[in-house]
Amino acid sequence: MATNLLSLPPDMFKTLLEHPALAPPAGINPQFGHPPNRNGLAYATIAVTVSLSSTCFLFRVYSRLFCLKKVRLEDLLVFVAYGLATANTWAISQLSKHPGYFVHQWDVRVKDLEPLLYAQFISTNLYLGSILAIKAAIILEWARIFNPLRERNTFFWLGYTVLGLNSLFYALAIFLENFTCFPQERIWDRTIPGKCIEFSENYIVTAAFNVFSDIIILALPQRVVWKLKMTTKRKISVSLVFTVGILTCIVAIARVYASTNFVTAEDQVYTHSAVSLLAHIETHSSLLVICIPAVPSVISKLQFRSKLMAFLRCRFSCPAKCDCNGKSSSMDRLHAHNSFAEQDVPLGTLQFRAVEYDGAHSVSALTSTIQDESGRILKHQNERSHSTRPQAHHQDNH
Numbered sequence: 001m002a003t004n005l006l007s008l009p010p011d012m013f014k015t016l017l018e019h020p021a022l023a024p025p026a027g028i029n030p031q032f033g034h035p036p037n038r039n040g041l042a043y044a045t046i047a048v049t050v051s052l053s054s055t056c057f058l059f060r061v062y063s064r065l066f067c068l069k070k071v072r073l074e075d076l077l078v079f080v081a082y083g084l085a086t087a088n089t090w091a092i093s094q095l096s097k098h099p100g101y102f103v104h105q106w107d108v109r110v111k112d113l114e115p116l117l118y119a120q121f122i123s124t125n126l127y128l129g130s131i132l133a134i135k136a137a138i139i140l141e142w143a144r145i146f147n148p149l150r151e152r153n154t155f156f157w158l159g160y161t162v163l164g165l166n167s168l169f170y171a172l173a174i175f176l177e178n179f180t181c182f183p184q185e186r187i188w189d190r191t192i193p194g195k196c197i198e199f200s201e202n203y204i205v206t207a208a209f210n211v212f213s214d215i216i217i218l219a220l221p222q223r224v225v226w227k228l229k230m231t232t233k234r235k236i237s238v239s240l241v242f243t244v245g246i247l248t249c250i251v252a253i254a255r256v257y258a259s260t261n262f263v264t265a266e267d268q269v270y271t272h273s274a275v276s277l278l279a280h281i282e283t284h285s286s287l288l289v290i291c292i293p294a295v296p297s298v299i300s301k302l303q304f305r306s307k308l309m310a311f312l313r314c315r316f317s318c319p320a321k322c323d324c325n326g327k328s329s330s331m332d333r334l335h336a337h338n339s340f341a342e343q344d345v346p347l348g349t350l351q352f353r354a355v356e357y358d359g360a361h362s363v364s365a366l367t368s369t370i371q372d373e374s375g376r377i378l379k380h381q382n383e384r385s386h387s388t389r390p391q392a393h394h395q396d397n398h
Helices: 002-006 010-017 039-068 073-097 110-146 154-178 202-225 232-241 245-264 268-317 330-341 363-397
Strands: none
Touching: 010 110, 039 073, 039 268, 073 110, 073 268, 110 154, 110 202, 110 268, 154 202, 202 232, 202 245, 202 268, 245 268
């Protein structure tokens, strides 16, 4: 097709570039200048998702830098994913300028398809990279939390199998996105001579794989959480924090439907808008999955600091009104709560008695309790191994 276009006389070629990218239905006149669109919906979606994910991302950064005071591989992956997701937000916002969201293809000139296809190309690469980093971070963090002893159990094999499959799949998807045409510029400019492998079904394949991996990742911690020896109410509270991924699964399923419409439709400029927005929502909801568990610990720490400042002001300004009886106050209990929350021991075995803290039973306190139990078990095992060595040495002497 490109060869035929380039072989046209210059005047005819210029005339063709001014034509609609798709023949309009009968009785419909193309509106190139200000076509009807739904940019308002796109702006609202972008604003809500970016605000939520950015807030939770800042909570996570604060938690790692000022609470745990440690940065791990999964934290770096989250940082990379957030950067790519932010860049993707900029890329998809360009679509609102031209041609606009949910604009019909007959309202777009042939010559205006090039910047549109280039923005889609950049956005798809950023989406694939961010999803790859986010899912790797989620699996690595949950493996550290729920299987700190690295036992070769179901959680271990299932988690790392999904991690491997995700990495291979998205690496392959990025490769195909960038090398389906030779030269590469032909991906967004079909007037350039060259060859392309038509593989539009990759949108459906990617969306379907996301549903598969999202469901497994969502289910991974639930089996562990419901084995905790605590009340059903507590189990539900902890389980809900790790079920934010339900939103991601719903969006991924919706994206399968939207991708199918996009691949099979003639009006692909219009149908791609839904694919683009759903991919954006999926990325930022995945960021919520990895960032929301850090929110309770940060809130708890900030509450402790505010109460500490109020306590000190009371001591120095009105000491007579302060509690000077030496009894354990809520301040002391809150400090004990936060001392657990700031522990950085891996989440351990789950045969333990749930500890009741004063105030909110935050996820950080629960996980820290499990972590503390893990450390106790490891210490006990080490003491047993050391105690058996002298006995064996004593028997050898005899």
